[in-house]
Amino acid sequence: MNVTIVDYQSGNISSVINSFTEVAKGKVNIEVTSDIKKIKSSDKIVLPGQGSFKSCVDSLNSINGLVDTLKEFAITNKKPLLGICVGLQMFADIGYEEAETRGLGWIAGKVSKIDNQKGKFKLPHIGWNEIEIQKESKIFKDIKNKSHMYFVHSYEFIPEDKSVISATTDYSSKIVCAIEKDNLFGTQFHPEKSDKIGLKVIDNFLKL
Amino acid sequence: MLKNRIIPCLDVKDGRVVKGINFVELKDAGDPVEQAKIYSEGGADEICFLDITASNENRETIIDIVRKTAKECFVPLTVGGGVRTIQNITDLLLAGADKVSINTAAVKNVNFVKEASKKFGSQCIVVAIDAKKVSENKWEVFTHGGRNKTGIDAVEFAKKVEENGAGEILLTSMDKDGTKSGYDIDLLKTITNSTNIPVIASGGVGNLDHLYDGIVKGGASAVLAASIFHYGEYKIEDAKEYLNSKNVSVRL
Numbered sequence: 001m002n003v004t005i006v007d008y009q010s011g012n013i014s015s016v017i018n019s020f021t022e023v024a025k026g027k028v029n030i031e032v033t034s035d036i037k038k039i040k041s042s043d044k045i046v047l048p049g050q051g052s053f054k055s056c057v058d059s060l061n062s063i064n065g066l067v068d069t070l071k072e073f074a075i076t077n078k079k080p081l082l083g084i085c086v087g088l089q090m091f092a093d094i095g096y097e098e099a100e101t102r103g104l105g106w107i108a109g110k111v112s113k114i115d116n117q118k119g120k121f122k123l124p125h126i127g128w129n130e131i132e133i134q135k136e137s138k139i140f141k142d143i144k145n146k147s148h149m150y151f152v153h154s155y156e157f158i159p160e161d162k163s164v165i166s167a168t169t170d171y172s173s174k175i176v177c178a179i180e181k182d183n184l185f186g187t188q189f190h191p192e193k194s195d196k197i198g199l200k201v202i203d204n205f206l207k208l
Numbered sequence: 209m210l211k212n213r214i215i216p217c218l219d220v221k222d223g224r225v226v227k228g229i230n231f232v233e234l235k236d237a238g239d240p241v242e243q244a245k246i247y248s249e250g251g252a253d254e255i256c257f258l259d260i261t262a263s264n265e266n267r268e269t270i271i272d273i274v275r276k277t278a279k280e281c282f283v284p285l286t287v288g289g290g291v292r293t294i295q296n297i298t299d300l301l302l303a304g305a306d307k308v309s310i311n312t313a314a315v316k317n318v319n320f321v322k323e324a325s326k327k328f329g330s331q332c333i334v335v336a337i338d339a340k341k342v343s344e345n346k347w348e349v350f351t352h353g354g355r356n357k358t359g360i361d362a363v364e365f366a367k368k369v370e371e372n373g374a375g376e377i378l379l380t381s382m383d384k385d386g387t388k389s390g391y392d393i394d395l396l397k398t399i400t401n402s403t404n405i406p407v408i409a410s411g412g413v414g415n416l417d418h419l420y421d422g423i424v425k426g427g428a429s430a431v432l433a434a435s436i437f438h439y440g441e442y443k444i445e446d447a448k449e450y451l452n453s454k455n456v457s458v459r460l
Contacts, residue, residue: 194283
């Protein structure tokens with residue numbers, strides 16, 4: 001099996017590469033690339049994302065044909081894709097970080113700043129928080145409700161259709177922290193930085 | 209609910225872990241990669257490397273340590289010490305660091321914080337502030353491991369780095385560092401009340417009550433300590449169990 005981590009020159013993906021390589025341990029071939037041909041021929045895609053929504057979308061768009069290739073992979077061919085952090089947020093129609101920016105539009109919804117209740121909650125939301133599992137999700141197999149995951153973000157994905165939400169976390173309000181819609185998976189938290197339990201999420205994705 | 213973080217810090221010199229008393233007497237005590245692994249297995253919420261001689265020596269050693277650690281530890285890794293240029297940050301992140309901590313370079317030019325957070329995202333930019341008390345409720349920023357006075361007010365500077373995109377503040381009391389007498393709670397409280405980003409308390413931890421005070425009295429989002437963990441007085445597990453028993457929420 002070939003799994004591609006999309007390297008579109010946005011943010012630091014070393015930890016994503018390290019963790020997937022650790023879990024794959026030679027059984028699964030991990031590619032790190034933005035090469036359209038390689039992405040097309042892979043079995044699964046991981047879309048990481050760090051920095052702002054706008055900078056990630058701009059970086060994706062700067063690589064010729066990448067957005068269309070991802071769309072064909074995930075929407076037309078319905079092959080498994082995991083978005084992490086801003087990688088998940090970009091599934092939305094629109095994001096408001098830095099400037100109003102169109103997302104990939106794969107899951108109807110928007111990405112807005114977390115309401116920190118006038119400074120009552122510090123932003124970014126950094127650290128370990130419990131996830132509350134809202135529905136059965138393939139990537140949460142053998143993962144207990146209230147497991148701790150590592151977060152670092154100031155914006156949240158608000159999908160229109162709440163049935164895509166697979167987990168939330170409590171920080172000023174119930175924040176969407178994982179989604180599953182058919183072959184599309186996303187985590188707002190960083191499985192690659194969430195210790196053994198995070199590696200289990202990665203393992204579940206690789207075993208799909 | 210967001211948990212309070214416990215962050216063991218490893219001071220690294222020439223590829224080896226040391227912990228100085230007031231930044232002077234250094235003792236050699238261990239391989240940083242092995243240490244980081246032990247901490248990570250013990251439940252450390254993050255790991256911090258501070259390259260204490262980075263200002264003068266070549267940076268390859270720390271980069272190599274980061275590279276090796278990042279392949280074995282899957283919790284966030286912060287690296288500080290001698291981070292002066294965008295290239296320094298790029299090198300550390302590519303080696304596997306998740307965050308970098310900027311100290312002197314931020315004091316010299318706060319635009320560097322802005323530039324770095326714009327390029328890499330606020331989530332990976334920590335500004336380390338070394339502060340020393342100068343009068344009642346007044347603290348000044350120091351650099352170069354507490355040797356150089358800057359004349360800059362610590363509270364004003366904390367606000368300024370927040371405005372410029374810092375994701376977190378790592379606040380060290382120069383008066384307390386190495387004394388094992390606890391954090392400077394007044395300093396901590398003043399800074400956590402004046403900023404809206406998470407503050408990591410550092411400098412002075414001698415026992416587990418000090419961690420409790422840092423979180424509960426000082427309002428810190430995370431507590432950093434070096435020697436109490438490093439010399440085996442307490443394990444990370446002990447710290448977490450203790451805090452949990454006093455109703456401070458931690459990741460168990």
